[in-house]
Amino acid sequence: MLERAIESVLFRSRWIMAPFYLGLVISLLVLLFKFGSELLHFVLHATGATESDTILGILALVDLTLTGNLVLIVIFSGYENFVSKIDPDGHPDWPEWMTRVDFTGLKQKLLASIVAISAIQLLKAFMNIDKGMNENTLMWLVIIHVVFVGSSLILAWSDKLSNNKH
Incomplete structure (x- = not known):
């Protein structure tokens, strides 16, 4: 009886x-x-x-859009995976991915979005190199981007190994 009560509270x-x-x-x-x-x-x-200012302006808008997509993925996938299922019936424009992203897919989508955002930040820095961009700052942006790319590759590889074992 106590076990059921604890499980109910936890659930x-x-x-x-x-x-x-x-x-x-x-x-x-x-x-x-x-x-x-x-x-x-x-x-x-x-x-x-x-032309450079125009490209930088567009990149800023793309960066904000990708961040919005990232937040949306976290909202829907997190809610579906950890709180409750969302009933898509009656929603003709319901995106198919929303009910299919599991925790592994969520991690991969998050990292892919972070890599894309990092790449945009790096591209914006390269575009500003003639405006006095500090080489040390640029070096750190490249290092951070490479770490994000490497992390996403390692995560994808470990997920692949894990799926092969099941």
Whole structure:
């Protein structure tokens, strides 16, 4: 009887995570505000912008979009994997991946998004190399990006080994 009560409490404790996911939804709204601000700045300064400034502006918007995608993946996959299943019935535009991403897929998507965001940051740094980009800072950006790429490759390899054993 005590064991059942403990298991029931533990099982229901997963709902403690729900406010975290709601908080991430609010962070998406903050990210949307930042995106709108960047877009407005980009459009208002487009006529006087150089080609490099235009590319950097677009990269900033892509970076914010990828970050938003990352947060969305965490919200849906995390909720589905750790709190409760979402019923997709009645939603004709329901993305297929939302009910199919397990914890392994979530880790891989997260790392892939982080690598893409890191690559954009590195590309933005390279674009600013003529504007006095510090070589030490650039070196660290490259090192960090290589670590992210290496980590994602090691994770994919370990997941492949784990799947082969099952």
